[in-house]
Amino acid sequence: MLASRNLLIALVVILVAGLAATGYALYQEKKQPEGVEISVGKNGLSIKEK
Structure with a gap:
């Protein structure tokens, strides 16, 4: 269960x-x-003013 929680946290960090x-x-x-x-x-x- 601890490994799946760490994986979820890692995925959220990567997404952010x-x-x-x-x-x-x-x-x-x-x-x-x-x-x-x-x-x-x-x-x-060509010369353009921005």
Whole structure:
């Protein structure tokens, strides 16, 4: 019974860590620096203000 309780606790910890990592990754992706974006593509030079 102690082993099954430890396994359940380990699974919960892994799940919470995975959710935290996913949330942090989404936060970093959404948070973009403000300013000017300059890109060079097949249509030439592109400048966009953020």
